[in-house]
Amino acid sequence: MTTTQDFPAMSGSLQEPAPFWRRRTGTVVTSAALVAALFGGVTGGVVGALNASGGGVAAVSSPVALNASSTSDVSTIAAKVLPSVVQVNVRSGQGEGLGSGVVLTPDGRILTNNHVVAGAQQVTVTLSDGRTVDAAVLGADASSDLAVVQASGVSGLTPAKFGDSDRVKIGDQVVAIGSPEGLQGTVTSGIVSALDRTVTVPGTSTGRRDSSVSYQAIQTDASINPGNSGGPLVNAAGEVVGINSAIYSPASDGGQAGSVGIGFAIPSDQVQQIVNRLS
Known part of the structure; x- marks a missing residue:
């Protein structure tokens, strides 16, 4: 049985990237040091805390897990999973942004992170075939960061x-699929670095920071960047085992967070317990 692992003190921050916002007037300023935004465009985001270590969390992309390391295995998994991964586009009072999502049903029910759609005034989804269609939020749970x-x-x-x-x-080897920086269908690979990491980030229910959200996460070094939040983490059989939701970013005076090889995904067992009541 695995045991809960706490993070050692770090000089950076764990971030739950809020949408990567675009604004005609420029960049949306984030509320903390370095933020990995969820959407493609200009910077935006929310920074959380990593237990008592002083770190923070940024929600971002989603990885896909594999058991084999060859390029052919990665390409096979990617080909199988890509049709089930979409880009979630959001417009709010802050501007426009985007994240990633996972197709749940043939008629267009899609799973993503709550922080991707929190405060959205308009939502559209860009499918894997390039079509963009209107969408509406059916349900959202700020306490689990799922929608x-x-x-x-x-x-x-x-x-x-x-x-x-x-x-x-x-x-276990993993591959992340999502829309980092708005580059839809991007695939990256890595491994599962740790299990049962306790991740705590600030909550978002209406586009603002609310009470914190904590969950036991899968840690991976698959490259996850702004725009990947809400995407899938899948195993070698092409099954989703997690939803990417946060990354660690080194301390910085400001700017946009990028991957440093420490990302976190909400385990699929936790996800499935919540999805049914959100649908």
């Missing part, structure tokens, strides 16, 4: 398959 949206007028989408996150092992 479900419904795309309008679609059918025949490819739902992702969910696996058992309890079977994930340290050292």
Whole structure:
């Protein structure tokens, strides 16, 4: 049985990247040092705390887990999962931003992070085939940082398959798929670095910081960047074992967070317990 692992003190911050906002007037200033924004465009985001270590968390992309290391294995997994990964586009009073999402049903029910859609006035979804359609938030749970949206007028989408996150092992290879910096369909690979990491980030329910959110996460070194939040973490069988939601960023005077090889995903077992009531 795995035990909960706490982070040692770090000089940077764990971040739950709020949407990567675009504004005509310029960049949206974040509330903390370095933020990995969830959306493609200009900087934006929310910084959280990493237990008592003084670190912070940024929500971002989602990784896909593999058991084999060859390029052919990665490409096979990517080909299988890409049709089930979408880009979630959001417009709010802050501007425009984007994140990632996972297809749940053929008729367009899509899973993403709550912080991707919190405070959204308008939501659209860009499918893997390039079509962009209107969408509406069906349900959101700020306490778990998960949300479900419904795309309008679609059918025949490819739902992702969910696996058992309890079977994930340290050292398993992973691949992240999402829209970092708005580059839809980007694939990166790495390994599962640790399990049961306690991650605590500031909550978002209406686009502002609320009470903190904590969960036991899968840690990975798969490259995760702004725009990846809400994407899938899948195993070698192409099953989703996590939803990427946060990254660690070194201390900085400001600017946009990028991957330093420490990312976190909400385990699929936790996700499945919540998704049904959000739908």
